[in-house]
Amino acid sequence: MEVRPGILRTPDACFEGLPGYNFAPNYVEVEDARLGPLRMHYVDEGDRNAPVVLMLHGNPTWSYLYRHMIGPVVAAGYRVIAPDMIGFGKSDKPASRADYGFDRFVAWMRAFVEALELKGITLVCQDWGGPIGLRVVAECPDRFAAILAANTLLQNCDPPPLGVPDWPGEAIAAWVETCRTSEDLPLDLLVGRACVTDVPDEVLAAYAAPFPDASYKKGMLQITCGIPIAEDTEGLEANRATWRFLESWDKPFLTAFSDQDPATIAWEEVFQRRIPGAKGQPHTRISNGGHFVQEDQGPPLAQVLISFLRANN
Numbered sequence: 001m002e003v004r005p006g007i008l009r010t011p012d013a014c015f016e017g018l019p020g021y022n023f024a025p026n027y028v029e030v031e032d033a034r035l036g037p038l039r040m041h042y043v044d045e046g047d048r049n050a051p052v053v054l055m056l057h058g059n060p061t062w063s064y065l066y067r068h069m070i071g072p073v074v075a076a077g078y079r080v081i082a083p084d085m086i087g088f089g090k091s092d093k094p095a096s097r098a099d100y101g102f103d104r105f106v107a108w109m110r111a112f113v114e115a116l117e118l119k120g121i122t123l124v125c126q127d128w129g130g131p132i133g134l135r136v137v138a139e140c141p142d143r144f145a146a147i148l149a150a151n152t153l154l155q156n157c158d159p160p161p162l163g164v165p166d167w168p169g170e171a172i173a174a175w176v177e178t179c180r181t182s183e184d185l186p187l188d189l190l191v192g193r194a195c196v197t198d199v200p201d202e203v204l205a206a207y208a209a210p211f212p213d214a215s216y217k218k219g220m221l222q223i224t225c226g227i228p229i230a231e232d233t234e235g236l237e238a239n240r241a242t243w244r245f246l247e248s249w250d251k252p253f254l255t256a257f258s259d260q261d262p263a264t265i266a267w268e269e270v271f272q273r274r275i276p277g278a279k280g281q282p283h284t285r286i287s288n289g290g291h292f293v294q295e296d297q298g299p300p301l302a303q304v305l306i307s308f309l310r311a312n313n
Helices: 063-075 102-115 129-139 169-181 187-192 201-208 214-224 236-246 265-274 293-312
Strands: 026-032 036-045 052-056 079-083 121-126 144-150 253-258 284-286
Touching (some): 036 102, 052 063, 052 129, 102 129, 102 236, 129 236, 187 201, 253 293, 284 293
Parallel strands (some): 052 121, 121 144, 253 284
């Protein structure tokens, strides 16, 4: 598939020699009504007939975030699929901020799941992988069997929002404004300062690899502007519909939040309290983990996931 005007594609050379990321690339086209077909990259490891684990990253990361988890989960007998959202990783990146929106991220991910004809999925979601992934679950629930949520949320702006006080708060509002008014932000700081372990420079460079210059970062910046902090925010009503769906979800739902992520920790109890499928599950806290728990504590999180899969497959 050739790259069309208005679409950027990170050169393959940017991804050469990344530490710990030796997975074969896979690509599928997802259709966008305005932009036409977009090429979406994904990792696909394990037996194609094994139960499917769909690992969704957030912002500003990509499938590289899951490199410590993919091998152990595959070795345990599962098929792991870790896509790069449009605008991230090795996937196509529309060059205009106007081409991104919360609803479009959801539509692209749903198109991805449908294009691969995935069924019986266990969803693993963190950061924006939660709001996007949970909406996909609500839109095509028959494709999903279980959910593991880590350091994520699903805001609906109802006051008080789902029992979480002071949302969005000054920090969230300031972060949205920073992304709205910025043309560039440093990936090494965004990832490094959200981890509690010391992330090596070569790993930080790997997270930045998809963005050789600021022109590739439109999706990274614009996705933050989709946080529903006001009544007129795109996707807000869809989030409310998703919560109504989740309040009847009785399939397994596990939380595995980290112990050092103040931005999301209050949502752990929200998911446990409001989702029927969370009742009786062995919810856990991952020790010594920041927001990007997969980077800080990928192997322990993988073991939590494997236990969850074995209990429910």
